[in-house]
Amino acid sequence: MFVPSVTNPIGDFVRNLVPQVTAYLPVAFQSETLDSVVAFLINAVICIIAVCAVNIGSAPILIYMERKVCAHVQCRLGPMRLGWHGTMQTIADVLKMLFKEVYAPSGADKLMFYTAPMIVLIAPFMVCALIPFSKDLVVADVSMGIPLIIAVNGFGVLGILLGGWSSNNKYSLLGALRSGAQIISYEISFAMILLFVVMISGSTNLMDITMSQQGTVFDWWIFKIPVLGFIAFILFFISSTAEMNRAPFDIAEAEQELTGGYHTEYNGTPFAMFYLAEYIALVTNSALATTCFLGGFHAPCIGFAPVDNVLNMVPGLVWFFGKVFFMIWCYMMVRWTFVRPRVDQLMDFEWKFLLPVNLVLLTAGAAWIAISG
Amino acid sequence: MQESSSFIPYIKRYLKRCITGPWSLLCGLSVTFKYFIDPRRIVTEQYPENRKTLKMHPRYRGRLEMIEDADGNNHCTACGMCERACPNASINVLSTKNIAGKKVLGRYVYHFASCTQCGLCVEACPFGAIRMNQDFEVATTDPNTLEMILNKKEGQG
Numbered sequence: 001m002f003v004p005s006v007t008n009p010i011g012d013f014v015r016n017l018v019p020q021v022t023a024y025l026p027v028a029f030q031s032e033t034l035d036s037v038v039a040f041l042i043n044a045v046i047c048i049i050a051v052c053a054v055n056i057g058s059a060p061i062l063i064y065m066e067r068k069v070c071a072h073v074q075c076r077l078g079p080m081r082l083g084w085h086g087t088m089q090t091i092a093d094v095l096k097m098l099f100k101e102v103y104a105p106s107g108a109d110k111l112m113f114y115t116a117p118m119i120v121l122i123a124p125f126m127v128c129a130l131i132p133f134s135k136d137l138v139v140a141d142v143s144m145g146i147p148l149i150i151a152v153n154g155f156g157v158l159g160i161l162l163g164g165w166s167s168n169n170k171y172s173l174l175g176a177l178r179s180g181a182q183i184i185s186y187e188i189s190f191a192m193i194l195l196f197v198v199m200i201s202g203s204t205n206l207m208d209i210t211m212s213q214q215g216t217v218f219d220w221w222i223f224k225i226p227v228l229g230f231i232a233f234i235l236f237f238i239s240s241t242a243e244m245n246r247a248p249f250d251i252a253e254a255e256q257e258l259t260g261g262y263h264t265e266y267n268g269t270p271f272a273m274f275y276l277a278e279y280i281a282l283v284t285n286s287a288l289a290t291t292c293f294l295g296g297f298h299a300p301c302i303g304f305a306p307v308d309n310v311l312n313m314v315p316g317l318v319w320f321f322g323k324v325f326f327m328i329w330c331y332m333m334v335r336w337t338f339v340r341p342r343v344d345q346l347m348d349f350e351w352k353f354l355l356p357v358n359l360v361l362l363t364a365g366a367a368w369i370a371i372s373g
Numbered sequence: 374m375q376e377s378s379s380f381i382p383y384i385k386r387y388l389k390r391c392i393t394g395p396w397s398l399l400c401g402l403s404v405t406f407k408y409f410i411d412p413r414r415i416v417t418e419q420y421p422e423n424r425k426t427l428k429m430h431p432r433y434r435g436r437l438e439m440i441e442d443a444d445g446n447n448h449c450t451a452c453g454m455c456e457r458a459c460p461n462a463s464i465n466v467l468s469t470k471n472i473a474g475k476k477v478l479g480r481y482v483y484h485f486a487s488c489t490q491c492g493l494c495v496e497a498c499p500f501g502a503i504r505m506n507q508d509f510e511v512a513t514t515d516p517n518t519l520e521m522i523l524n525k526k527e528g529q530g
């Protein structure tokens with residue numbers, strides 16, 4: 001009955017607690033099955049709350065971080081007024097968003113218009129549930145993790161297309177179509193790189209992929225395979241940036257050309273949801289990069305016992321989020337440094353450069369596995 | 374034949390770009406990284422808080438003023454070049470005659486309200502008699518204070 005694939009202290013605590021509580025109930029309610037069902041439901045609620053907390057809680061932090069990183073890159077200070085160094089600024093902005101009036105333009109397809117932001121939010125939430133945050137901290141430890149992520153990521157583009165099409169606006173439609181073409185193209189590279197990781201680690205389960213990188217820093221997939229790992233990491237970085245619609249690949253928004261792209265007509269809470277989805281996608285993509293290339297929750301050991309012992313004392317969760325925030329910082333630096341390419345250049349880059357390189361990389365990876373055994 | 378002769382340079386150029394492209398991206402990243410880690414590069418001023426220590430940049434153009442020595446003497450000869458240079462007629466040079474019958478400066482009237490701080494008058498002055506000062510807190514509730522007479526003394530030069 002509902003045996004969890006990964007046991008962890010919180011889940012075990014609930015599973016032990018439920019029989020003790022039901023012992024006080026009338027005998028008619030006492031059964032092993034009922035206990036396990038109740039424990040399962042309680043654990044499920046805890047999982048949902050945890051995923052929501054990680055996602056929604058990280059968004060204000062990321063928005064603040066983005067503002068500060070962007071400001072310092074551009075020789076500015078960023079928000080400084082509200083709270084210590086402007087820490088309350090994001091919260092004020094979020095509150096402002098939530099209290100705004102929500103309305104749709106006339107002629108918009110109301111049902112689609114309001115469904116689109118929710119569809120966009122599905123993908124990052126589901127991916128977040130698959131990521132192993134620590135040795136015993138993963139919501140859904142499914143054996144087909146990577147294919148599921150590839151499949152679920154496609155939801156994002158559906159939401160963007162629906163949002164652009166239903167808002168009855170030329171700019172929105174153009175932005176949505178452009179971003180649809182972009183995301184579908186880059187999804188191929190994205191999937192290829194994940195397949196490369198699957199190939200070298202020999203598993204589609206994210207937990208197994210993390211465990212296969214146990215050891216020192218040089219056992220991480222980015223360094224373990226000479227040169228190829230690093231190239232794969234760079235390619236993953238590029239294609240996931242395009243996946244997330246972030247600059248330099250923010251063709252979907254392109255505010256100078258399209259006045260905001262697919263979310264031109266959105267305001268208030270629906271707009272906040274698009275915004276939120278963008279930032280959660282940043283977290284999940286960084287988490288994916290961490291899991292696949294940077295050793296997940298493993299400490300960056302260097303193969304020198306005294307140092308390693310100290311590093312291993314820090315819990316895996318801390319290492320994981322440390323690496324995730326490093327990745328996020330990298331994405332931000334790239335965003336505020338590079339300029340946006342034209343649409344045709346963007347497509348050229350994917351179909352004429354990234355995809356062939358990916359295919360060569362896959363072949364080279366297979367050759368490396370065959371040679372090294 | 375035609376094909377192959379243009380094909381090889383094309384490939385060469387392509388491969389060269391594969392190296393130079395990422396290199397230029399890295400150069401860009403190194404610039405932003407330097408900005409990111411170096412707090413001395415920040416140009417933002419925390420204005421109302423640092424009002425005591427705030428120093429304007431030397432190139433800042435504030436209000437127009439007349440360069441005067443300790444006794445209040447200026448170099449203006451009432452030639453009117455600044456008045457002619459001003460694109461929006463913010464300066465009126467009212468000349469007068471001194472005892473010797475020479476044309477000298479009477480009143481130098483400056484309409485700060487219409488001045489755009491372009492600095493053309495300063496460039497036009499052949500005697501270096503005027504300059505833009507560093508005042509930036511120039512807001513006022515009384516429009517009459519925006520009409521000013523810049524010279525303290527009449528008729529030198």
Ligand code: SF4
Binds near residue numbers: 461462487491495
């Ligand atoms: S600064 Fe420009 S606008 Fe102002 S008085 Fe001089 S010339 Fe005229």
Ligand code: SF4
Binds near residue numbers: 449453454466
């Ligand atoms: S300020 Fe200079 S340009 Fe203007 S009247 Fe005097 S000397 Fe001539």
